Amino acid sequence: MGSGSLLLSLLLVLVVVNVGVAVNQDGLSLLDARRALAAPDGALADWNARDATPCSWTGVSCDAGVGGGAVTGISLAGLNLTGSFPAALCRLPRVASIDLSDNYIGPNLSSDAVAPCKALRRLDLSMNALVGPLPDALAALPELVYLKLDSNNFSGPIPESFGRFKKLESLSLVYNLLGGEVPPFLGGVSTLRELNLSYNPFVAGPVPAELGNLSALRVLWLAGCNLIGAIPASLGRLGNLTDLDLSTNALTGSIPPEITRLTSVVQIELYNNSLTGPIPVGFGKLAELQGVDLAMNRLNGAIPDDFFEAPKLESVHLYANSLTGPVPESVAKAASLVELRLFANRLNGTLPADLGKNSPLVCVDMSDNSISGEIPPAICDRGELEELLMLDNKLSGRIPDGLGRCRRLRRVRLSNNRLDGDVPAAVWGLPHMSLLELNDNQLTGVISPVIGGAANLSKLVLSNNRLTGSIPPEIGSASKLYELSADGNMLSGPLPGSLGGLEELGRLVLRNNSLSGQLLRGINSWKKLSELNLADNGFTGAIPAELGDLPVLNYLDLSGNRLTGDVPMQLENLKLNQFNVSNNQLSGALPPQYATAAYRSSFLGNPGLCGDNAGLCANSQGGPRSRAGFAWMMRSIFIFAAVVLVAGVAWFYWRYRSFNNSKLSADRSKWSLTSFHKLSFSEYEILDCLDEDNVIGSGASGKVYKAVLSNGEVVAVKKLWGLKKGTDVENGGEGSAADNSFEAEVKTLGKIRHKNIVKLWCSCTHNDTKLLVYEYMPNGSLGDVLHSSKAGLLDWSTRYKIALDAAEGLSYLHHDCVPAIVHRDVKSNNILLDAEFGARVADFGVAKVVEATVRGPKSMSVIAGSCGYIAPEYAYTLRVNEKSDIYSFGVVLLELVTGKPPVDPEFGEKDLVKWVCSTIDQKGVEHVLDSKLDMTFKDEINRVLNIALLCSSSLPINRPAMRRVVKMLQEVRAEATRPRLEKDGKLSPYYYEDTSDQGSSV
Template identity: 85%
Template sequence: MGAFLPILLLAAVAANAGLLLAQALNQDGLYLLDAKRALTVPAGALADWNSRDATPCNWTGVSCDAAGAVTGLSLPGANINGSFPAALCRVPRLQSLDLSNNYIGPDMASEAVAGCKALARLDLSVNSLVGTLPGALAGLPELVYLNLEGNNFSGPIPDSFGRFPKLESLSLVYNLLGGEVPSFFGAVPTLRELNLSYNPFAPGPVPAELGDLAALRVLWLAGCNLVGHIPASLGRLRNLTDLDLSTNALTGPIPPEITGLASAVQIELYNNSLSGAIPKGFGKLAELRSIDIAMNRLDGAIPDDLFDAPKLETVHLYSNSLTGPVPESAAKAPSLVELRLFTNRLNGTLPSDLGKNTPLVCLDLSDNSISGEIPRGICDRGELEELLMLDNALTGRIPEGLGRCHRLRRVRLSNNRLDGDVPGAVWGLPHIALLELNGNRLTGEISPVIAGAANLSKLVISNNRLSGSIPSEIGSAAKLYEFSADGNMLSGPLPSSLGSLAELGRLVLRNNSLSGQLLRGFHSWKKLSELNLADNSFTGGIPPELGDLPVLNYLDLSGNRLSGEVPIQLENLKLNQFNVSNNQLSGQLPPQYATEAYRSSFVGNPGLCGEITGLCATSQGRTGNHSGFVWMMRSIFIFAAVVLVAGIAWFYWRYRTFNKARLSADRSKWTLTSFHKLSFSEYDILDCLDEDNVIGSGASGKVYKAVLGNGEIVAVKKLWGGALKKDMENSGEGSAADNSFEAEVRTLGKIRHKNIVKLLCCCTHNDCKLLVYEYMPNGSLGDVLHSSKAGLLDWPTRYKVALDAAEGLSYLHQDCVPAIVHRDVKSNNILLDAEFGACVADFGVAKVLEATDRAPKSMSVIAGSCGYIAPEYAYTLRVNEKSDIYSFGVVLLELVTGKPPVDPEFGEKDLVKWVCSTIDQKGVEPVLDSKLDMTFKEEISRVLNIGLMCASSLPINRPAMRRVVKMLQEVRAEERQRLEKDGKLSPYYYEDSSDQGSSV
């Protein structure tokens, strides 16, 4: 026993030492460790939170006072997950807590925050908090700053929020708050900033009591469902710098008292229903920099004194009913940068010295009735970038000074009465991207100086009196996407340099006096979708190379003197519009076009011969040949009949199952609705619905690859019906198949865009419904990217896919009227053609947004796919374009990482969270697809950043799709500039770049 005594003593000493070591950390540190244990923290994060330290003052995110007490904790964007930890409120001197941009939630109990008695600043913005706002927050005696924006709090704001003792800043933007905007905030005299924007409050007025907040500097109530008049009491807010009441339903006049906001820097009243005249008095506001009263129902004249405000930079009054001239005082505003007055009823002439004394960057006076000349000194300050005056009654010449305005990017002067020559230097402005001069009386020639227009994307000079030849220098405008010069007096041949424009998407030269043969050697036209050379004097044959243009869908060569045969290569094209009528063409028509559907495409060519009645011209001198031809046709017919009989017998044997018998039975009752010119019938489609031809199956039906008798390949989507439909109806979901069919037909039937899959026709019979699309041979992006075929997708190809899909979605969101939200954007719904061009597909759950639906609209069920659904959509079922943008951001991350949206590798995270946490811990490289060539690393990283912006958890931070397109184009432009600077530019950037791939 005595031998063991020393050992026991040593063990006791060791245990006591361990106990003392464990207790070395002070109480504040222990509370923080308790809070950490209550949360889910990414592996490796907060690794320096060590229990062996005496204090936590050197831990990540922790700050202390001189005495070593914890006073602050800041862990924004740390990917922390879990409910708000009550242990934090046990830290007695904690004054500042920032856990913004994490995944705190779902609840935040009042008792959890009630103990934070010393807290002065609390930031829990952009988290996952739900339920009602904790009323206990108002009981925190020292609270000065409270930011809960970007969560999913619901219900009315609690009454206790009217009793904050010291609160100066409150932000609840973009939650789900209900009830009316409360008036009790007027009883919190310490408030300096109140931001309640973008909440679905019940319709209610702007509380007049807010005018009692003498210290208030910021009042943001945008998108709060406000109705009624703006209260005059707001004019008492002498310290207010920012007033935002935009995007509501406010009515009545703007109270003149608003001009008493002596400290105002920014006033935003746009997108309401305000009426009456703009009150005088804004000009005396010494600090005013921006005023936006656009999109209302204001009338009367623009007050003369409005532009007297000495610091005024931005004036937006567009989309009202304002009358009278632009005030002379606008030409004297010393700081005016942006003036947008479009879509009003303004008349009279412009101030003659407009632009001489003001540093104008953007001037938009479009869609008014302004007359007289464009002021000669409009760009004397040299800052002008946008000059937009289309749809007015302007006369005279385009000022010579515009040719010296080297910063100009957009000039739109169309549909006026301008005359004279276009100043030579205007054609070659170095930064000009858009030059629209159509619908005027301009004369002269297109200057060779156009060679200097290195950024010109869109040149529209139609319906003028321009003459002379098209200069060969136009081939130097390498970014040119659209060249429309129809309705002029241009003459001579087409310059061969046009064929080198790799970005060209639209070439419209109809109704001129152009002559010579059509271009050859235009293999660079990979993006050309429209070619219109009608009503000129072109001679020679139709170039067979036209059939090699991959996206050409509009071809009009009518009204010329073209001769020879119609090249059979044109059968390769998928044309929405095809017209070669009124030429001198002859010979046999290609079989695809020798149908009644194309009659109007070939009239006025007496030498053409085909099976369309009235087009075939035969002569007696060709009787022998005709007889031989007849015998040949008979032989073919007999052979075809034999094949047909054998085919029918085989068909009967192969498809005697119930399903196939039902499809083939009673064919006369099938209804075909076409959306494009077709070379097949519904019977051709039915013959191809063989189970061996199934290439895909999903929630809405099966997809077949159909090789038609004429060799054409289409994709046929057969929507589920019958038993499944009954099951869905019995389960309360109604006729989901019908809804999906109608949604897809409604949506795709009217869309014409190169990056939206083309719906050729639909076939219906009882409960069986078929949708027939163009066939995309490379399948879906998801199938290729996440399979052994991923090696086919090098980075240039992935970039092209990203830009194509972005342009398709941008068209849906911002060019369709009304806008269309896809609601199921994912890599499996992006299809790839033979050259890996991308088309957005599957519109079965698409939603058309009427003008009244632009605010997020609640849907009855969640549509979308796991890993792609925007966070706010899963909670709220609110649908708008922002939901699609989030999903597209996930697709961009797939393209960059090569990983699917959900994967066991991510644990409980999805792709977005995995990318964010990995970048935070290890940097960018670990998330990039190892199969990609890292010589493109800079470009890949930029696309990654765009994907993360799109997939922001806060919808308001997601860029619009049109902006996404622009950012993707700029990625390629920036990379090109970098390589040019380093002398490493590869031919790829000239041959395949997509900087201006859209006409938007």
């Protein structure tokens, strides 16, 4: 009985164990692997120990052989997994594929963890958080065919063991922190079919000639690898190569003619190097060639006659070189040619007459050359043309009638040529045209009424031609029109009333025409108008008081007309950089704000116009005017006496205050004021407002005061903290943080003129005290409003406007400033809001000018920025470029969409970006959207959310340029743009760059 009872007990134990854990050994190994990872709730919920096999578990693949149940593949990509690489996966004896990409696995990948994976053929750990050296053990895996470790933080040189792979066909290490030179020993891995080392900070070194030994190689991507020297001729031996990318390096010398022996090549990219010499003959013999990009080098000589004879050639980029001679006749026979970009060279001669007749051209850019003759009449015969860019040439003759039948045209830039004749009527009304630029030619005729059909027209530039007739009232139907510039023509008649209804209008420049009649009334729709120039015409009547209600108008020139009446007091509402009403017939007193010497030149040539300053009175001597002048002089004397009295009182008051403010009690004659705009105040008024009662904010760089001036104007004054002298760690010199911040603000804001960047009126300095005077923004910062009880003021339309305004400001810094400016501290607290919640980018205390160098972006020795906004790569590379700002702006967009701050206890250890991504994956989009928003706009909100996620991509190359961000935001209310895909189905890293606006085409 005793032995029977014992046997029964053992059986019961086995039954209990079998009920509790039924899974096979592979399943047990997977459960061990799960313990090394932290998975979001529900991500691996079906990994159940009671299952017989793990073959039905999420991400698990098994063989289909007899008995089955053996795990052969693990795919857990994009599940937001954290933790270390689970070594237990390598205990699976038949596992051939492991994909843990797009997670947060880290920090190390040890040789011990991967060495047991003897059956492994594919390993993908891209887009994780792995650091340290590449493990030697990877090269010892006998079956490994595919190794992808992109977008991590691996550092150090590529280990020599990587030259001993037995079967490896694909090695991709793109976008890590790898050092050393690109190693020649990789040329000994004879099985390689794909080698991608792009975007690593390798030590400057050559393209290893040994790579020419890789006879099976199909893809060679070495973009952004700090390569120097010549392209080795040995690469011409790669007969199976389909893709060659050596772009964005510092390669020199000529393109070796051996490159034209790559008989299988589909794409050649050598752009953005320093290559010299001519383009070799022979490209036309490459039967598979579809795209060639040799742009941004120093190539010279003529384009070879055979260049366009490659039968499948679709895309040619040769821009920004020094190429000469004519465009070869063979271009007209290129049956597959879609994109032709030859701008910024020294090309001359005439274009082939049949260009476009046989080619499905979509984009043609030949700007900034010396091309003469006519625009080929067949340029759009295939009906696919969307962009025709030929500005800055010597083209003559008429604009082809065929362009009027080119219904897909979006952008036409033909400025600064010698074109003449009438513009074909149909061209004015093309439905998709957004930019029509014909300025600086000799065009005649009228602006056709069919312009009312140009539903997408945003920019119409017709300056300096010989156009006649009136501006047709149908132009009011071009509802997206932002700029109308037609100065320097012979236009006549009155302004059509329909112009006043254009809500998007930002620039209206009609100077130097023969326009007449009264200035428009009913212009309340011009909320975006920043420039109005109607000078040198024949306008009559009064200046409309409504101009003073235009919220962003900062350039107003009405000079050289026959305007009468007074200068409306409402114009004092404007903050004008340029103001000119001289040479009219205005009369009466000036508004007090403009009755100063600073505006003397704004009112010349108006004999009846006087201000309170006698120096502004333009009356002649003698008669009634002389007596009026005497009366004016006497009144001025009394006024002057009163001013002296007031000044005396103010001086005594100041002397009293000086006992309480030693910093500002220095001799005022020693204060230095530097103005960046016309000022209606002095430094003394500013100093008198620096009272603690006027403090409205305080931050790391200084204290901010609200200053109400004697003329009623309000400004914001930042008094920088006076720090002791120390080391400027970013530039290696001596200076204080206050000095650095002050210099950065003055160098950037002092020269910037943009409606979406806060205006710096002036700076005041004395010893170690530094003041910066800005325009006052009554609604404070976006961060203060969005993350407070005032958030209800920001409905979706307002948030969308703020996003677009801020994007346009940053786009100006990145693309329109030369050299570009990187803000480095983009955040919601540095986006200020005016009275109507228009946004201005502010606080340039850590901004940097980005100089283009062959060695890439400059590195800083300290991190600038704010918690939750700092791009991940900036934190560990300290590289400064525009992509860092774009990431920070993506966080701001997420704040606008979610209503949440960049960091919050609710997120745990995550920041806003990671919280949004994980929440969307686990619960869906609706769980991240701000509940205060009206969900009737849900589609728009979702599109902005998508833009935000693009901007905040962990991989900088996937972040769109700010110019592209602006366009995507503008298109939010139009049909969403579908991204182009690469061959492997991934988003192309180049898609989001606005290549249509490169170089001379900007």
